[in-house]
Amino acid sequence: MAKSGRIERRTDALSKERIIGAAVEILDSGGESGLTFRALAARLATGSGAIYWHVKDKDELLATATEEVIDRVMREAIQEADPRKAIRAVALGLFDAIDAHPWAGAQLSRAPWQPAVGRIFESIGGHLDALDVPDRALFDAASALVHYILGAAAQNAANARLAPHDTDRTEFLSAMIERWTAPDPAGFPFLHRIAARFQDHDDREQFLAGIDLILAGVGATR
Numbered sequence: 001m002a003k004s005g006r007i008e009r010r011t012d013a014l015s016k017e018r019i020i021g022a023a024v025e026i027l028d029s030g031g032e033s034g035l036t037f038r039a040l041a042a043r044l045a046t047g048s049g050a051i052y053w054h055v056k057d058k059d060e061l062l063a064t065a066t067e068e069v070i071d072r073v074m075r076e077a078i079q080e081a082d083p084r085k086a087i088r089a090v091a092l093g094l095f096d097a098i099d100a101h102p103w104a105g106a107q108l109s110r111a112p113w114q115p116a117v118g119r120i121f122e123s124i125g126g127h128l129d130a131l132d133v134p135d136r137a138l139f140d141a142a143s144a145l146v147h148y149i150l151g152a153a154a155q156n157a158a159n160a161r162l163a164p165h166d167t168d169r170t171e172f173l174s175a176m177i178e179r180w181t182a183p184d185p186a187g188f189p190f191l192h193r194i195a196a197r198f199q200d201h202d203d204r205e206q207f208l209a210g211i212d213l214i215l216a217g218v219g220a221t222r
Contacts, residue, residue, distance in 0.1 A: 014046055016054040016064075023065045027103045035061065063114050066107045070116040073097045074123060083130040084215055090123050091149050091211050095204065098153035105154030121146055128218065137221035144214055152210060156203050173199040 022043045026035050035058065037048045044051070055061050073093040080086040098105035108117055125142040133141050177195045181188040191198075 014044065014050050014054070019044065019051055019054055020061070020064050020068050023061050024068060024101070027062075027065060028101060032062070032103050032106070062103070062107050063111065063116075066104045066114065067116045067119075069097050069101050069104045070094070070108075070119055074119060083127040087124060087127045087145065087215065088208060088211055090120075090127070091145070092204065092208060094120070094149055095153045095156070095207050098150075099157045102154070102157035105150065105157050108150050109154055117146070117150075120149070124149075131218070132222055133218055134221060137218070141214075141218045141221065144217075145211070148210055148214060152207055156207070170199050 019040065022040055023035060026039055026043060030039075037051055037058070040051055040061075041048045055064065073090070077086075077089045077093045080089055098108075108114070121142055124145050125138065128138060128141050128145075174195070177191055177198060181191050
């Protein structure tokens with residue numbers, strides 16, 4: 001008997017949660033360019049019309065998928081009693097999440113008005129308030145931390161994907177210093193001074209060092 005050629009449809013109920021979960025999988029494997037309603041429909045074994053019933057367009061898909069990633073960080077972040085440790089835990093959770101889902105970092109930077117950014121501000125601001133940061137400095141301190149976290153995390157995720165997979169990291173960073181200083185070897189004393197540290201540094205440790213520097217400055221406002 002000849003095959004009908006019809007696509008097998010799933011019989012279980014389609015939900016927005018299942019759609020977003022599938023969207024995250026596609027984004028992780030193929031990036032934003034790989035996320036189309038056709039690809040999503042194929043992944044879910046359904047029709048595009050059924051998906052449009054739950055989400056209106058790709059922008060909403062990206063925003064909601066990003067919210068899911070950020071909400072997961074907030075749920076899983078260690079609930080430290082010490083506000084400083086709590087800020088570090090949230091920051092590192094976001095750093096690792098954006099490293100695993102670089103498209104989320106790009107989405108947060110491209111659309112800073114979305115709810116996920118507000119959730120991050122609320123978390124960081126609440127912990128700063130617990131540190132007795134005065135009202136006059138509270139917004140500035142929260143902004144400095146949030147912008148550093150999102151900017152550094154997104155840049156780190158982008159850097160990790162620019163070099164070929166078989167690249168030796170130490171050699172790559174050493175070559176970068178040489179390229180920067182080549183026009184005037186004597187004109188870059190700072191870069192030469194930190195070259196050894198630069199080529200061997202741990203990205204997560206350096207990221208947390210930046211958090212600690214900001215928190216030290218925040219302490220001076222009290």
